[in-house]
Amino acid sequence: MSTPPSAEPPALELDAPEAPALPTSRGVRTGYLIAGLAFTALGIIGAFLPLMPTTIFLILAAGCFGRSSPKLEAWLLNHPRFGPSVRAWRANGAIPRKAKVFACLGMAGGMAVFLLAARPKLWLGLLVGAIMAGCAAFVVSRPAPPAA
Template structure:
């Protein structure tokens, strides 16, 4: 962790203990970020939606933690693309759709739902997958402008 990130995290913790930040939103952001990190390792649990939610919660409570997340080497570009143009990278779209497919197969094999419940879950998951696929992808111009603004 670089000095700037470490300073941002320490400043956020200081604000937390001084009571100037919203405890509820910081707690929510931490929980969402934790779920997002778990989602990177557990099939069927999404990552991006939880990290986007964490950025939203941090944005309402701690500008330092929000900035830390937006500048994060792993999550930052995806978060900035979502904020600027509601764009989802192709790799994230593929991962989300594959995760939904694996999740549905595990649901059917392990739960053995009735036909109507399996169809209902399939329709909902397919609808969400279609929505994800229909989101725009970040353009090279968007990515370049994000790099310039994050360096300033």
């Protein structure tokens, strides 16, 4: 006995990664949801404060929402302002050139503020500078998103 064909063929998402299975524990899902909301709040704050990052918090929020609330994950991925950068990171680990420039300028500015305000000992200044340089090298080494 065969089933009648449906009127609509199933939608296929060719390049979409498989969604992770939601944790079975309600407490774990709630923890991911709270973390996702906190990361979203930090990302939104970062959109308005010059030295606070935005995209990294939204990438983390999308990951948390993917494990707790598919509706919030979809909202973030489809957001007109924040969605494209989160989707580009998920698809290719890509960072747009403009974002790379702003990230490196932000790190340099943060380093300057640290040196001027904290007046650290030489070894601490060098350590923080090396960490900042490593982070900047990672950002610069990421590919640019493919042209649309």
